[in-house]
Amino acid sequence: xxxxxxxxxxxxxxxxxxxxxxxxxxxxxxxxxxxxxxxxxxxxxxxxxxxxxxxxxxxxxxxxxxxxxxxxxxxxxxxxxxxxxxxxxxxxxxxxxxxxxxxxxxxxxxxxxxxxxxxxxxxxxxxxxxxxxxxxxxxxxxxxxxxxxxxxxxxxxxxxxxxxxxxxxxxxxxxxxxxxxxxxxxxxxxxxxxxxxxxxxxxxxxxxxxxxxxxxxxxxxxxxxxxxxxxxxxxxxxxxxxxxxxxxxxxxxxxxxxxxxxxxxxxxxxxxxxxxxxxxxxxxxxxxxxxxxxxxxxxxxxxxxxxxxxxxxxxxxxxxxxxxxxxxxxxxxxxxxxxxxxxxxxxxxxxxxxxxx
Ligand code: SAH
Numbered sequence: 001x002x003x004x005x006x007x008x009x010x011x012x013x014x015x016x017x018x019x020x021x022x023x024x025x026x027x028x029x030x031x032x033x034x035x036x037x038x039x040x041x042x043x044x045x046x047x048x049x050x051x052x053x054x055x056x057x058x059x060x061x062x063x064x065x066x067x068x069x070x071x072x073x074x075x076x077x078x079x080x081x082x083x084x085x086x087x088x089x090x091x092x093x094x095x096x097x098x099x100x101x102x103x104x105x106x107x108x109x110x111x112x113x114x115x116x117x118x119x120x121x122x123x124x125x126x127x128x129x130x131x132x133x134x135x136x137x138x139x140x141x142x143x144x145x146x147x148x149x150x151x152x153x154x155x156x157x158x159x160x161x162x163x164x165x166x167x168x169x170x171x172x173x174x175x176x177x178x179x180x181x182x183x184x185x186x187x188x189x190x191x192x193x194x195x196x197x198x199x200x201x202x203x204x205x206x207x208x209x210x211x212x213x214x215x216x217x218x219x220x221x222x223x224x225x226x227x228x229x230x231x232x233x234x235x236x237x238x239x240x241x242x243x244x245x246x247x248x249x250x251x252x253x254x255x256x257x258x259x260x261x262x263x264x265x266x267x268x269x270x271x272x273x274x275x276x277x278x279x280x281x282x283x284x285x286x287x288x289x290x291x292x293x294x295x296x297x298x299x300x301x302x303x304x305x306x307x308x309x310x311x312x313x314x315x316x317x318x319x320x321x322x323x324x325x326x327x328x329x330x331x332x333x334x335x336x337x338x339x340x341x342x343x344x345x346x347x348x349x350x351x352x353x354x355x356x357x
Contacts, residue, residue, distance in 0.1 A: 011139035012067040013041060016179055017186055029059060035188050037063075042142075042189040045150055047071060070139065072147050083155070087147065091116070091140060095133050098166055099144040101151055109161040110148035112141055114177055115168025120202050122225070122236045124267060126301045127167040135173040141180040145190065162192060164199045165221070171199070171207025181218060194218045200265065205242045205250045212257040221263040221294075222251060227278035228285070235273075248285050255289070264293045270307040274317035283324040293321065293328045 015023065021034035036054055040046040049055075049063045075096055076088035085101040095116035102109040118125070119132035145162060152159040162184055164170040170177045181197055183189040200221035201207060211220060226232025229244040239247075251262055268274045295318055298308045309317070314330060321328045 009066070009068040011070050011137070011143075012037070012063065013069070013139035013142045013183075014137055014179075016182060017188060027062065033059065038186070038188040041069075042146070042183065042186075043191070045146060070143065072143060085151070087144075089144065089147075093134075097136065097140070097144070099148060100166065101148045101155075103152070103155050103157060107160045108152045108155065108157045109163055110145055110152075110159060111163050111165045112144045113166030113168050114141060114164055114170045114173045118168050119172070120169055120236070120238050122202065122223075122238075124225075124235065124269065124298060124301065124304050124306050126303070129301075129303060132168075135176060136168070138176045138179040138183070141176060142183055145180075145184060149190065160192070161196045162198070163221075164197075169202055169204060171201045171204040171211070174207055174210060178214065181216065185216070185218075198263070202236060202238050203242050203247045204238070205246060208250045208254055212254045217260065219263065220254065220260070221265055222247070223265045224293075225265070225267045225273065227273065227281040231273070231278070231281075235267075235269075244285075252289065255291075262289075262291050264291055265296055266293050267296050267298055268309050268314050268317065269298045270309040270313065272306065274309055274313060276320070279317065279320040279324065282321065282326060286326055291327070293326050295321075295328055295330045297331070 012020070017034060017038055020037060021031060024033050024037075025031065033055065037052065040052045044051075046052055047069055049060050049067075049069065052060060052063075055063075070092070073090045074087055075090040076086075078086045080086075083103045087099045087101070089097050089099065091097065097113040097116055099113060100111040102111060113136065115135050116133035117131050118127040121128040144166075145159070149159045164177060177199065181199070184192050184197060185194050194217040198219040198221050199211070200223060202223045208220070208222075211218075223236075224232075224247075226235050226239065226244060229239065232239040232244045242250075254260075255262060266273065295314065297314060298306050300306070300308060318328050318330050
């Protein structure tokens with residue numbers, strides 16, 4: 001079986017449970033074999049078929065002949081003083097993707113990438129600087145999670161939360177992202193509750209509509225960042241395709257259809273996004289929406305001419321939003337010393353490599 005992205009063997013972690021069960025059935029295997037293989041892959045953390053010692057020898061031989069369990073290749077690892085650890089994985093085609101382990105007192109979160117590079121070009125985000133290369137496969141997404149699951153054990157706290165907030169746009173790689181979500185959520189798979197899985201989007205409306213129909217209770221986060229159409233046009237080119245008002249309408253429809261809240265991500269850039277004008281515009285657009293708004297201080301990227309506001313400015317803006325009834329949290333910047341904002345590790349390392357060659 002050939003991977004559609006290369007001429008190599010198909011990584012078995014691209015199979016959903018149902019696909020694996022159907023495959024094994026066609027091979028004349030008993031149904032419980034799919035459950036056993038899923039347990040080895042996602043609960044016992046096997047990285048080879050040889051380890052799966054409750055499978056019959058012929059089945060192990062068959063799996064080894066037909067499939068692959070690609071090993072991890074870590075190109076770079078950076079550990080921050082606050083424990084945030086960034087991994088840069090190198091894929092078969094030399095693409096590099098980053099994954100972040102974020103340990104806090106109550107939870108251990110992994111931030112996963114969904115694409116190699118990003119095509120959306122937000123004006124403050126390092127992920128888009130080198131352009132878009134390709135979608136990640138389900139197996140490539142899952143492998144990041146399995147690696148962090150293993151790492152988090154070393155920290156003494158099991159992996160509890162998954163956020164699709166690494167490099168790339170999850171809803172632009174919908175099929176692989178959703179397949180990975182279902183494997184993570186599956187009791188026979190990684191077994192993490194849907195409410196502990198967050199998918200974040202820059203505002204790809206067809207993906208939001210599709211997600212509402214999936215019937216899964218995961219969390220949706222919207223990277224809003226602009227306070228009206230004009231400001232969002234400047235900060236996020238995706239807004240030209242999916243304008244601010246249409247996005248807000250899609251969010252209202254999503255909330256109505258799923259009866260779930262949405263988290264909005266809102267970047268704080270000095271004199272741009274945290275002004276009185278911005279607060280007044282948000283008041284208008286958020287009328288009647290019950291939500292949480294995560295305020296994220298701009299994390300400097302040398303390519304962009306943006307500044308982080310002072311603590312006072314940030315808190316003043318937060319208070320303004322609270323006064324008009326928008327519930328906010330001010331995200332504590334984590335892993336600053338390891339360039340933890342989106343795309344920064346990949347970008348920094350690529351740059352260093354470029355300078356060396
Ligand atoms: N493409 C998806 C997933 C990426 S999530 C999305 O846009 O939602 C990563 C989050 O970090 C996004 O909200 C993104 O806008 C934000 N981000 C990117 N660069 C940043 C920076 N320099 N400072 C602060 N936040 C940043």
